[in-house]
Every structure is written in structure tokens, then in C-alpha cells.
Amino acid sequence: MENMVRRTFDILDWCETNYPREDALGGKANGKWYTYSTSEYKAKSHLFAMGMLAKGLQKGDKVATVTTNRPEWNFVDMGLAMAGLIHVPIYPTIGDDEYRFILEHADVRYVVVGDNKLYEKISAIAAEIPAIEGIYAFEDFEGCPHFREIMELGESKQAEWSPILEQIKSAVSPDDLATIIYTSGTTGVPKGVMLTQENLVANFTSHARMHNLGKDHRVISFLPLCHVYERSVNYHFQYKGMGVYYVGNLGQIVPAIKEIKPHMFNSVPRLLERVYDGFISKGKELTGLKKVIYFWSVSLTRHFEYNKKYNFFLRMRIRVADKLVYSKWREALGNNIVYVVSGGAALQPRIARVMGMAGMYTLEGYGLTETSPVIAVNNPALREMKVGTVGPVLDNVEVRIADDGEILCKGPSIMKGYYKAPDLTAEVIDEEGWFHTGDIGVLEEGKYLKITDRKKEMFKMSGGKYIAPQMIENKLKESFFIEQAMVIGENEKFASALISPNFEYLHDWCSQHKIHFRDNEDLVQKKEVNSQFFKEVAAINKTLGQHEEIKRFRLVCEEWTPQTGELSPTLKLKRNFVTKKYKHIIDAIYAAKTPNGGNGLRLPKVKVNLRFDMNELLKRIKL
CATH class of the missing domain: 3.40.50.12780 (ANL, N-terminal domain)
Known part of the structure; x- marks a missing residue:
């Protein structure tokens, strides 16, 4: 049966035959959920494919999408695949230079954006790239044609293009290139990863076997579809016959969970x-x-x-x-x-x-x-x-x-x-x-x-010992007080860390302890705050090898986000960026004469015991 799905767009026939449903795809607009049935999904994908062909695109041409999650993304994705076109999905949160590089490097001919804000950003860049012939939008606003116009073009030319599309579909091979996905560029210029139909299908049909949920279940999708992780599982959900509801705004996740009740x-x-x-x-x-x-x-x-x-x-x-x-x-x-x-x-x-x-x-x-x-x-x-x-x-x-x-x-x-x-x-x-x-x-x-x-992130200290920073950073982030951390110390005598606090939690803690501060810059200088972080770091040091212990740290007053540059769109630490941004702090850490602690104080030894006396507790609740 699985041999029926050899290209991504084979999912459409697969679901129509095995898992037809009224809510194959769902989205939210103006505060209300709306859905597309399996048959609507298939029909609209075909119309989009014919519209693209009618505009003169040929096998191997590239079309980019820049949008938050929405069900209509699938019409574009499936339509491009069945027409032998290559989908170049791009994060909606990257900078202008990255947009310019990707759009030029990928030889993109058309772009589909999400909303007015993205259109304003992309259109200014696209105007400088002669290869880009047009921009369409998923949302209605003045100044940009709606992507439905492509489907309407396909519908008006259906008699002409439908038989041609069927020929093209049958000729699309599993070896054909399906997409180019640009890596988020934590270490430099983004690289365009070329994935074939077989690459994608072999992967999602394999991990779809990891559970037994299916046609009786619903899911929500909120991680960016432009990333291969969410995209592959998106195929997986559809392949299993599950109803997929898309959340385009992270602030809508909690309401979506309560309303959709996903499995x-x-x-x-x-x-x-x-x-x-x-x-x-x-x-x-x-x-x-x-x-x-x-x-x-x-x-x-x-x-x-x-x-x-x-x-x-x-x-x-x-x-x-x-x-x-x-x-x-x-x-x-x-x-x-x-x-x-x-x-x-x-x-x-x-x-x-x-x-x-x-x-x-x-x-x-x-x-x-x-x-x-x-x-x-x-x-x-x-x-x-x-x-x-x-x-x-x-x-x-x-x-x-x-x-x-x-x-x-x-x-x-x-x-x-x-x-x-x-x-x-x-x-x-x-x-x-x-x-x-x-x-x-x-x-x-x-x-x-x-x-x-x-x-590539492992480094050697001056004494010859190696440090695996990610492992230590993950331990540091187990603390409620620590949102992000970067361990440093290459070619130095000891390891240190830059710490971006969990400011929401820290503000609540300060309120409980009657600690007053003007702003975050003032907050991270407070003696009481640093003392608490000393305890947190000391507790984590007890779980590390001697050469791995964090001997000094500094709190920074900024949150690290993709928007401010410290994190990639997939929330990975951009070490080069952070190192350059805080060079003055790093230099100060290793210029200090005192061997231990933040601000020159020795890290206290802290005994941490999070276990309860179960017998005593059971007596108290009379079990």
C-alpha cells in the first residue's frame, strides 16, 4: 500500500482513497476556525499547479513562500510538486540580507507571502532582483494580488492544462528535486539543502510508523512549515489521515489547544x-x-x-x-x-x-x-x-x-x-x-x-582538557532562573558562561523578595540576584567534572531571540554572534584576577535536596 505514495503529492490520492475527511486541513481567520475537506484540498492544489504552468513556469523552476503557518501553504506545496516545480520555503523572521541572498541564489521566479508586512519587506528586495516576476499573498490587502488569482487562472485554463498536468505528474520521478531548504546560518552564509521527492517520502513514511494514531485524531501545527522538521511531520500527519489545524501565531497556541483538543x-x-x-x-x-x-x-x-x-x-x-x-x-x-x-x-x-x-x-x-x-x-x-x-x-x-x-x-x-x-x-x-x-x-x-x-562546538582549554559546551548549557537551562546560556573558555584555564536570565521568572522572584530595580540592566547588577545565580550555578557544578565547572559567569541584561540575532530561527545559539556582541564582557571575565564566581565572588557550595520524605507525606495525606 505504501508504494502508492512515491512523491509528496501522492498523499492527495492516498487520503482521498483511504482517509477522506471534512477537516483535512484547518485554519483560523477573524477569530473563527475554517476547514478544507480532502477533496477541496486536492482540487485547489491542482488548480494552483495549472495556474503556475499557465504563467509559463517549467519543470525545475523555483517558487518561494514566506509566511506563517496556514492550511493554504499546502495548496502551494502540493501544486508545485505535481507540476515539477521546486518549492523554496523561507522563514518569515530573517533579515533583509538573508532574504536577498536566498532569493537570488535560488533563482526564484515567483514569491507567495503571508501578509502585508511581509509583502512590504519582500517587495522592496524583489524589486532589485530581475529574475523575480511576481509576488502574491495569502491574505487580502491592497497593492498585492491574492494567491487565489493563480488558482482562478488555473481554473479558467483547466481544459487546456489539465491533461498536460496529468502528463507532467506521471513524469515526476522520486529522484526529482522537490525543494531547496536554506539552513538558518548559525555559522555563516545559508546553504541550500536540495531534497528530492524520495528523500522526503522515505523519511515521513518511516517515522509515520512510530505510532498508531490516525483518521480518528486531530493535531495542531505551529512550528514553521518552512523548516523541514515541521514540514516532514506535516506530511506524516496527512499520510496517517489525521486532521491538521494550523496556528500561525504562537500566541494562539493555548486557545488552539483548548478549542481543537489535539491528540x-x-x-x-x-x-x-x-x-x-x-x-x-x-x-x-x-x-x-x-x-x-x-x-x-x-x-x-x-x-x-x-x-x-x-x-x-x-x-x-x-x-x-x-x-x-x-x-x-x-x-x-x-x-x-x-x-x-x-x-x-x-x-x-x-x-x-x-x-x-x-x-x-x-x-x-x-x-x-x-x-x-x-x-x-x-x-x-x-x-x-x-x-x-x-x-x-x-x-x-x-x-x-x-x-x-x-x-x-x-x-x-x-x-x-x-x-x-x-x-x-x-x-x-x-x-x-x-x-x-x-x-x-x-x-x-x-x-x-x-x-x-x-x-564543531567542542573546544580545548589551555590545560588540554576538552569541553562539550552544549551539554553544560542544557544543564544550566534546567534552572528556572536561566533562559539561555553560552559556555566559553577556549584556550583559557577554566570554563565560564554568559547567562541570559529568564526575566519573567526573575521579576516574579524579585517581587516576592521585595527587590526593587529600575530595569533589566539594573536588575542583573543586584547583589541578591547574583547571589541566587551563584547558588544555581554551584548546584549544577556539582553534577559536572572538575574541568567542566563554571568558575565565572556574567548575567546579561538582554533576552536572546532570533529577532535580536543571538538565536537562529530554530532557536539554536549563534555562538559567533554572541561572542562578538559580548566581547567586552568575555574579555573582562578572563582579565579578572579572582578565580571563582561572578563579579569576583567565590561560588558557594550548595547542597540541593529536592526529594520528599514519602512515608511522612503519606501519613499526612492518610493513604
């Missing part, structure tokens, strides 16, 4: 950290016995492991905690969540355990744009899951750990190469066809892939 969604660790923080904050609002019971329930989650058999007494405790606390967590996320897939960065194990104990399995996965993207993911269908790992390798991907620890992979989802850059392609795909991921990892129990760091 599954795709996420990134930072959002799940916010969910976790919300659970903890809720508990802190309670008083007396209710608060004790709440945090007793939180503490029970440390026992969670997939496939673990709990003893009788622990099962009884979990049952009580579920009735009193975990059920409220499920309710807050729509009461239907079965799975959350997490990717893009490391997920803190405590979050997987909290969500898992509440019956919402949070499945960590791993991959790159160049691998279409999934290499490994925790797999509930086969009961192959392990907290703290990205799960087993996909059944059609081969993984090898090189002598230096780098993860190498091979399979049908490995990219065709970088567009117009055979030299760069040769740097990452060796003569034997192995793709070099640049990530360091191990296979636990010979099966579960665990990522430990980025190869």
Missing part, C-alpha cells in the same frame, strides 16, 4: 519548558496541604521510565497523584494529548518524565535538514523508548559512530547535496556515501541514540 503535536524543548514552568508555577500558588500534595506528585515523576513496571505501592501513589494533579495537567493541554514529538534541541529528561507520568508521552527525536530530517525518534509503536535519548534509528536509515564520536548516517533520506556548492557537499558526504552530521553521540544499549554535543 498530538510537534514541539521544541523551549516551548515544553514553558509548559513545565507553568505546571510548577501553578503549584507555587497553592498553600498548605494542597501545595504539599502537588509537589509530592511532581516528585513522583522522577520514577517515570517508558515500559517500567512499578511496584504495588508506587502504583497506588501514582494513581492518587494522577487523580489529584496529573489529570489537571492533561486538562490544561486539551485532555486528549497522547504524544508530543520534541526536536530541534536537547529535551530535559525531567520534562519527559513529568509529561510521561501524566500519560502524555513526549518523544524526543533527532535529525538535520540534510537528512530530511529524522534520523532517530522514540518509537511507542514498537515500545522502543528511553528517556534522555532520541530513540532508535529509523528502519531505513543506517547509523555509524566514527572513531572520534561523530554520528554518520546513510540512507534514502540523505540530501542530494547543497545547491550550487559541490565543494561543500563533498565536505559532508564522503566517498562511501556517509553523511557526516557534525554531532557527537553514542548508541546506548546498542539501540538508543544519545546526542552529547556538536563536534
Whole structure:
């Protein structure tokens, strides 16, 4: 049956035959949800394809989209694929220079934008690029033609172009280029990753087998469709016959969850950290016995492991905690969540355990744009899951750990190469066809892939010891007080860190402790604030090797975001940017004479005990 889906647009016939539904795709406009049926989805995709052909585009021509998530994105994506055209999806949040580079480098002929704001930005850039013939918009506003005009053109020329489109569709090969996706450029100029129809299809049909949800279930999609992670899972959701509801504004996620009551969604660790923080904050609002019971329930989650058999007494405790606390967590996320897939960065194990104990399995996965993207993911269908790992390798991907620890992979989802850059392609795909991921990892129990760091981000200190900064940064971010951190110390005697606080949490903490401040710049200078961060860092140092300990740190007064440049659109740290921006602070850290602490103070030794006396607690709540 799966052989029926060999190109992405084969999903349309596949769903019409196997999973027809009235809400194949859904979106929200003017405060109300609207949907497209499977047959409408298929028809509109065909009209868009014919419209593009009627405008003179030919196989291999490129069309870009710059938009937030919306169901109509799929009409463009599927229409381009069936017409043999190449889709170049671009983030709606990057800078003008990146837009200019991508639009020129990809030889884009037409652009479809989301709204007026994006049109104003793109049109000014497109005016300088002769190859761009036109811009259309998903939303109605003056000055820009609506993308429906392309479909109307296709409809008016249907008698002429329908038989030609059918010929073109049948000629589209799995080996044909489907898309060029530009990497977010954490280390320099973006690279155009060329993915074929086979790359995409081989990947999503494989990871779609990881669970048994399907035609009776709904999902929400809010991570950018321009990123291969959300795009691949978007195909996966449709292939499984699930109704997909798109959220274009991150501020709409909570209402969408309450209204749609999804059974599954795709996420990134930072959002799940916010969910976790919300659970903890809720508990802190309670008083007396209710608060004790709440945090007793939180503490029970440390026992969670997939496939673990709990003893009788622990099962009884979990049952009580579920009735009193975990059920409220499920309710807050729509009461239907079965799975959350997490990717893009490391997920803190405590979050997987909290969500898992509440019956919402949070499945960590791993991959790159160049691998279409999934290499490994925790797999509930086969009961192959392990907290703290990205799960087993996909059944059609081969993984090898090189002598230096780098993860190498091979399979049908490995990219065709970088567009117009055979030299760069040769740097990452060796003569034997192995793709070099640049990530360091191990296979636990010979099966579960665990990522430990980025190869290029590891650095050596002056004493010869190596530091894997990402691992330490992830530990630092487990603190409620720390939003982002960057570990530094290459060629220095000791490791240090720049820390961007979780200002929302820190402001609440200051309010509780009656600490007054003028602004964030004043706040990070406060003695009481720095003392609290000393405790947080000292607690984390206890979990690190001696050479890995953070001897000094500095708090910065800015939040790090993609808009301000410290993070990529996929929320990865831009180390070069941060290093340049805070060079004066880094120089000051290593110029200071005192060996330990922020602002020259010694980090205190802090004993951290988060466990409860269970027997005493059980007596108090009379179980």
C-alpha cells in the first residue's frame, strides 16, 4: 500500500482513497476556525499547479513562500510538486540580507507571502532582483494580488492544462528535486539543502510508523512549515489521515489547544519548558496541604521510565497523584494529548518524565535538514523508548559512530547535496556515501541514540582538557532562573558562561523578595540576584567534572531571540554572534584576577535536596 505514495503529492490520492475527511486541513481567520475537506484540498492544489504552468513556469523552476503557518501553504506545496516545480520555503523572521541572498541564489521566479508586512519587506528586495516576476499573498490587502488569482487562472485554463498536468505528474520521478531548504546560518552564509521527492517520502513514511494514531485524531501545527522538521511531520500527519489545524501565531497556541483538543503535536524543548514552568508555577500558588500534595506528585515523576513496571505501592501513589494533579495537567493541554514529538534541541529528561507520568508521552527525536530530517525518534509503536535519548534509528536509515564520536548516517533520506556548492557537499558526504552530521553521540544499549554535543562546538582549554559546551548549557537551562546560556573558555584555564536570565521568572522572584530595580540592566547588577545565580550555578557544578565547572559567569541584561540575532530561527545559539556582541564582557571575565564566581565572588557550595520524605507525606495525606 505504501508504494502508492512515491512523491509528496501522492498523499492527495492516498487520503482521498483511504482517509477522506471534512477537516483535512484547518485554519483560523477573524477569530473563527475554517476547514478544507480532502477533496477541496486536492482540487485547489491542482488548480494552483495549472495556474503556475499557465504563467509559463517549467519543470525545475523555483517558487518561494514566506509566511506563517496556514492550511493554504499546502495548496502551494502540493501544486508545485505535481507540476515539477521546486518549492523554496523561507522563514518569515530573517533579515533583509538573508532574504536577498536566498532569493537570488535560488533563482526564484515567483514569491507567495503571508501578509502585508511581509509583502512590504519582500517587495522592496524583489524589486532589485530581475529574475523575480511576481509576488502574491495569502491574505487580502491592497497593492498585492491574492494567491487565489493563480488558482482562478488555473481554473479558467483547466481544459487546456489539465491533461498536460496529468502528463507532467506521471513524469515526476522520486529522484526529482522537490525543494531547496536554506539552513538558518548559525555559522555563516545559508546553504541550500536540495531534497528530492524520495528523500522526503522515505523519511515521513518511516517515522509515520512510530505510532498508531490516525483518521480518528486531530493535531495542531505551529512550528514553521518552512523548516523541514515541521514540514516532514506535516506530511506524516496527512499520510496517517489525521486532521491538521494550523496556528500561525504562537500566541494562539493555548486557545488552539483548548478549542481543537489535539491528540498530538510537534514541539521544541523551549516551548515544553514553558509548559513545565507553568505546571510548577501553578503549584507555587497553592498553600498548605494542597501545595504539599502537588509537589509530592511532581516528585513522583522522577520514577517515570517508558515500559517500567512499578511496584504495588508506587502504583497506588501514582494513581492518587494522577487523580489529584496529573489529570489537571492533561486538562490544561486539551485532555486528549497522547504524544508530543520534541526536536530541534536537547529535551530535559525531567520534562519527559513529568509529561510521561501524566500519560502524555513526549518523544524526543533527532535529525538535520540534510537528512530530511529524522534520523532517530522514540518509537511507542514498537515500545522502543528511553528517556534522555532520541530513540532508535529509523528502519531505513543506517547509523555509524566514527572513531572520534561523530554520528554518520546513510540512507534514502540523505540530501542530494547543497545547491550550487559541490565543494561543500563533498565536505559532508564522503566517498562511501556517509553523511557526516557534525554531532557527537553514542548508541546506548546498542539501540538508543544519545546526542552529547556538536563536534564543531567542542573546544580545548589551555590545560588540554576538552569541553562539550552544549551539554553544560542544557544543564544550566534546567534552572528556572536561566533562559539561555553560552559556555566559553577556549584556550583559557577554566570554563565560564554568559547567562541570559529568564526575566519573567526573575521579576516574579524579585517581587516576592521585595527587590526593587529600575530595569533589566539594573536588575542583573543586584547583589541578591547574583547571589541566587551563584547558588544555581554551584548546584549544577556539582553534577559536572572538575574541568567542566563554571568558575565565572556574567548575567546579561538582554533576552536572546532570533529577532535580536543571538538565536537562529530554530532557536539554536549563534555562538559567533554572541561572542562578538559580548566581547567586552568575555574579555573582562578572563582579565579578572579572582578565580571563582561572578563579579569576583567565590561560588558557594550548595547542597540541593529536592526529594520528599514519602512515608511522612503519606501519613499526612492518610493513604
